[in-house]
Amino acid sequence: MKLSVNGVMHDVDVEDDMPLLWVLRDELKLDGPKYGCGVAACGACTVHVDGVAVRSCQTLVGDIDGPVTTIEGLGNPSEMHAVQAAWLKHQVAQCGYCQGGQMMQAADLLANNTAPTDEDIDDAMSGNLCRCGTYPRIRAAVKTAAQSLQEG
Amino acid sequence: MGRIGTIARRTFLVGSAAILGGVAFGYYKYKQPVDNPLDDDLAQGEAALTPYVLINADGVTLITPRADKGQGAYSVQAALIAEELDIELDQINVDPGPPSAAYWNTAIAGEGVPFPSTDRGAVAEGMRGFMGAVVKLMGMQITGGSTTVPDGFEKLRAAGAVARETLKAAAADMSGLAVTQLKTERGAVVLPDGKRIPYQALAAKAAEIAPVTDVTLRPSTQWRLVGKPMQRVDMVAKSTGTQSYGIDMRMDGMVHAAVRVNPRKGGEMISFDASEVETMRGVQKVIPVTGGVGVIADNTWRAFQAVDAIEVEWDSAPYPAEQDQHWQVLADTIDTGDADATPRDDGDLDGADATVEVEYRAPYLAHAPLEPMNATVLVTDSRVDVWTGNQIPRMTQASVAKMTGMDADDVHVHILMMGGSFGHRLEDEVVKRATELAMAMKGTPVKLTYKREEDTLQDFTRPIAMMRGRGAVADGKVTAMEIKVASPSVMDSQMVERQGFPVPGPDTTITQALWDQPYAIPNYRVTGYRAPQLGPVSSWRSVGASQNGFFHENFLNALIHEAGADPVEERLRLMTDDPSRKTLEAVAEMSGWGGDLAANKARGVAFCLSFGTPCAQIIEITNGEDGIKLDKVWVAAEVGKVVDPVNFENLVAGGVIWGLGHAINSQITYADGMAEQENFFDFEGLRNNQAPEIFVRGMENRDYVTGVGEPPVPPAAPALAEAIFRATGERPTQMPFGESFDFA
Ligand code: FES
Ligand code: FES
Numbered sequence: 001m002k003l004s005v006n007g008v009m010h011d012v013d014v015e016d017d018m019p020l021l022w023v024l025r026d027e028l029k030l031d032g033p034k035y036g037c038g039v040a041a042c043g044a045c046t047v048h049v050d051g052v053a054v055r056s057c058q059t060l061v062g063d064i065d066g067p068v069t070t071i072e073g074l075g076n077p078s079e080m081h082a083v084q085a086a087w088l089k090h091q092v093a094q095c096g097y098c099q100g101g102q103m104m105q106a107a108d109l110l111a112n113n114t115a116p117t118d119e120d121i122d123d124a125m126s127g128n129l130c131r132c133g134t135y136p137r138i139r140a141a142v143k144t145a146a147q148s149l150q151e152g
Numbered sequence: 153m154g155r156i157g158t159i160a161r162r163t164f165l166v167g168s169a170a171i172l173g174g175v176a177f178g179y180y181k182y183k184q185p186v187d188n189p190l191d192d193d194l195a196q197g198e199a200a201l202t203p204y205v206l207i208n209a210d211g212v213t214l215i216t217p218r219a220d221k222g223q224g225a226y227s228v229q230a231a232l233i234a235e236e237l238d239i240e241l242d243q244i245n246v247d248p249g250p251p252s253a254a255y256w257n258t259a260i261a262g263e264g265v266p267f268p269s270t271d272r273g274a275v276a277e278g279m280r281g282f283m284g285a286v287v288k289l290m291g292m293q294i295t296g297g298s299t300t301v302p303d304g305f306e307k308l309r310a311a312g313a314v315a316r317e318t319l320k321a322a323a324a325d326m327s328g329l330a331v332t333q334l335k336t337e338r339g340a341v342v343l344p345d346g347k348r349i350p351y352q353a354l355a356a357k358a359a360e361i362a363p364v365t366d367v368t369l370r371p372s373t374q375w376r377l378v379g380k381p382m383q384r385v386d387m388v389a390k391s392t393g394t395q396s397y398g399i400d401m402r403m404d405g406m407v408h409a410a411v412r413v414n415p416r417k418g419g420e421m422i423s424f425d426a427s428e429v430e431t432m433r434g435v436q437k438v439i440p441v442t443g444g445v446g447v448i449a450d451n452t453w454r455a456f457q458a459v460d461a462i463e464v465e466w467d468s469a470p471y472p473a474e475q476d477q478h479w480q481v482l483a484d485t486i487d488t489g490d491a492d493a494t495p496r497d498d499g500d501l502d503g504a505d506a507t508v509e510v511e512y513r514a515p516y517l518a519h520a521p522l523e524p525m526n527a528t529v530l531v532t533d534s535r536v537d538v539w540t541g542n543q544i545p546r547m548t549q550a551s552v553a554k555m556t557g558m559d560a561d562d563v564h565v566h567i568l569m570m571g572g573s574f575g576h577r578l579e580d581e582v583v584k585r586a587t588e589l590a591m592a593m594k595g596t597p598v599k600l601t602y603k604r605e606e607d608t609l610q611d612f613t614r615p616i617a618m619m620r621g622r623g624a625v626a627d628g629k630v631t632a633m634e635i636k637v638a639s640p641s642v643m644d645s646q647m648v649e650r651q652g653f654p655v656p657g658p659d660t661t662i663t664q665a666l667w668d669q670p671y672a673i674p675n676y677r678v679t680g681y682r683a684p685q686l687g688p689v690s691s692w693r694s695v696g697a698s699q700n701g702f703f704h705e706n707f708l709n710a711l712i713h714e715a716g717a718d719p720v721e722e723r724l725r726l727m728t729d730d731p732s733r734k735t736l737e738a739v740a741e742m743s744g745w746g747g748d749l750a751a752n753k754a755r756g757v758a759f760c761l762s763f764g765t766p767c768a769q770i771i772e773i774t775n776g777e778d779g780i781k782l783d784k785v786w787v788a789a790e791v792g793k794v795v796d797p798v799n800f801e802n803l804v805a806g807g808v809i810w811g812l813g814h815a816i817n818s819q820i821t822y823a824d825g826m827a828e829q830e831n832f833f834d835f836e837g838l839r840n841n842q843a844p845e846i847f848v849r850g851m852e853n854r855d856y857v858t859g860v861g862e863p864p865v866p867p868a869a870p871a872l873a874e875a876i877f878r879a880t881g882e883r884p885t886q887m888p889f890g891e892s893f894d895f896a
Contacts, residue, residue: 042832
């Protein structure tokens with residue numbers, strides 16, 4: 001089947017019911033999306049399908065009918081997305097394992113809400129677990145990213 | 153700060169050793185030198201300057217003996233070396249180093265010494281030195297116990313200084329100039345005319361000359377890096393999704409594996425039927441492993457699907473099947489067992505009339521780092537390679553050597569970045585299972601990834617613990633406090649049973665953070681009871697202090713309430729250690745303790761000295777219609793020196809969130825011999841919507857340095873328990889509090 005990921009079209013030969021996460025990681029060798037739980041309970045695997053944040057561990061590849069963006073497609077070290085730049089500025093990460101998913105979720109939030117309140121942030125981000133407990137910095141970084149996106 | 157000679161007596165720094173194609177120097181010994189682990193791998197023209205600095209054509213690599221599980225250990229260690237080496241953090245590579253006895257960890261031994269960590273007197277220091285020798289002999293290379301900073305604080309700077317001075321001597325030789333005319337800056341020796349010789353260009357020369365070990369460490373007033381905000385070396389990668397972890401290991405020809413091991417931990421597998429599985433797409437092989445069965449496939453998900461489809465019959469657990477039975481064992485141990493140790497016995501408890509009697513409980517807890525356990529292993533006829541994120545590479549090397557019949561020298565353990573640990577990666581069952589699979593797949597690299605469910609079900613948890621307290625008050629003061637605590641022994645389970653290291657004497661983790669608190673209560677006794685082994689247990693972030701901090705401080709708060717005293721004032725009155733007192737004064741000042749609060753708000757305070765670090769916390773909550781909401785936490789911790797304030801603040805806040813999240817939401821319970829919780833929907837800690845605002849202050853009132861990865865955890869639960877008591881009139885007696893109280 002055909003799959004567009006980060007602007008590149010791929011032909012993948014996998015079962016329809018393989019979760020997108022494993023197509024990305026093991027077939028396309030994109031390691032940004034992480035495996036944490038496999039049951040949509042942690043958010044480490046979050047990617048965008050058609051611009052909307054989804055848990056790729058619970059999205060079957062056969063059900064996808066839009067382009068996929070992973071954290072690698074959001075931005076990279078030499079050209080960071082505003083969310084990534086804010087994450088770096090606040091040095092949010094500890095182990096960092098959840099942060100790709102956190103940033104994809106935050107990018108989705110900011111695409112729909114240019115000035116999120118604390119409550120908006122809690123609502124949007126609470127499905128993304130951080131076992132290291134970086135939540136205070138996540139909140140601060142989301143606000144910084146919102147501001148820099150507004151300033152363009 | 154003294155000269156190296158002084159440091160040498162305290163940390164056993166020694167001179168140099170000639171090696172093939174170079175010289176290694178500045179490493180540490182106790183009586184006998186330890187082989188420099190870098191000797192083997194050095195090519196011609198490379199000089200290994202101590203086990204900590206390697207300079208070759210690729211540039212300067214700092215070999216950091218402590219693994220990074222998310223706490224910023226690579227950066228902190230790199231900064232300590234770079235401080236003296238005169239190189240910037242963006243100019244160096246960081247490598248976690250091969251497993252070696254040369255990287256032994258002195259600071260971890262300190263926790264096992266029967267002296268309070270505030271006691272730096274001669275006898276206590278002597279004992280710590282002795283324990284250091286014991287640890288040395290076992291060659292433990294362990295990242296844990298908040299030891300990264302204290303262990304490296306002088307050693308790593310000394311390593312940097314020795315390397316710097318030797319490079320200058322090499323440059324003097326080459327240029328014919330006097331050493332005193334040379335300077336060092338940004339990874340180069342600078343000649344008087346401004347000409348720069350990069351360290352790389354001096355490597356070969358430095359290898360030929362005697363190392364300069366007579367160096368003086370710079371005073372703190374001259375530090376360029378230590379104590380200033382830094383950008384962690386892993387931060388760009390971790391802010392762009394480009395950091396790779398053990399789970400991202402990939403090699404040509406690598407296959408993917410999954411296992412299912414008896415969830416009744418330690419029980420046998422009676423039989424399995426994989427007839428349905430072998431024909432599933434991508435499945436290559438089904439391989440029995442210790443206590444279970446594994447599948448080799450061409451994709452992780454296919455391996456997961458296949459291993460779940462195997463029908464397995466499991467034998468019973470080698471411990472009681474039901475949770476109630478586990479609690480009964482603890483109660484029986486306190487009632488009828490012999491004491492494991494009575495490390496504190498002041499005054500007269502037997503004569504004191506108890507006015508307050510309590511019983512508190514702390515549950516089993518999983519570690520559940522977000523990156524599940526994984527390991528990649530390649531077995532060939534001549535060597536074994538292991539790639540994994542792990543805090544005990546030496547022990548792993550020994551177990552893999554034993555399993556494969558190889559010499560330890562032929563087992564190469566490569567430590568990769570870890571997506572958290574919290575103590576989980578002090579265990580290496582996943583490497584053992586991966587090795588069994590790889591032995592059946594000789595010549596093919598096998599990556600074993602645990603499903604989250606497997607990770608939780610197979611976890612060696614924090615032990616359950618039960619505390620009984622009797623106490624008395626008089627004239628508005630706490631006058632007597634007796635604590636009896638029972639729990640299964642982490643040392644027995646982790647070190648003796650699984651690693652084969654005998655640990656003589658009492659298990660000090662059972663009474664950790666109970667007996668050594670800096671309070672002068674006139675009648676004060678702490679007794680530990682070692683319960684028989686139940687479910688297998690292990691070290692969990694802050695170890696014994698994680699439950700004992702709750703026990704001690706919740707009880708002390710109850711007694712202070714009974715006395716009618718203020719919990720900050722009474723603690724200050726009782727405290728015997730000035731830096732500890734200052735942490736408590738700091739949180740009181742930061743929070744405006746004693747001020748008026750709105751009717752539905754309440755505050756609680758707690759303190760705990762663990763891993764040598766005094767930490768005080770005050771929490772403010774709202775008791776609202778949706779339940780209790782955690783609003784704000786003020787926290788102060790005394791560490792001697794904050795190496796990087798930015799990372800410090802993050803680690804402390806994370807520790808508070810860790811302590812609170814498990815205190816209200818989490819437990820592992822057994823039914824039918826298995827953990828009843830298996831994934832993040834039933835074991836999660838704290839999420840964003842419950843996380844309070846956190847205000848952190850680092851304290852520097854001592855002349856020795858301690859770590860901060862674990863000490864913020866223990867005070868969180870008892871501070872919250874006190875706030876809940878003040879808000880509701882009911883004092884929590886067992887974690888998780890969510891079982892008895894509603895949280896928003
Ligand atoms: S791995 Fe997909 S939500 Fe956890
Ligand atoms: S930074 Fe470790 S899980 Fe979030």
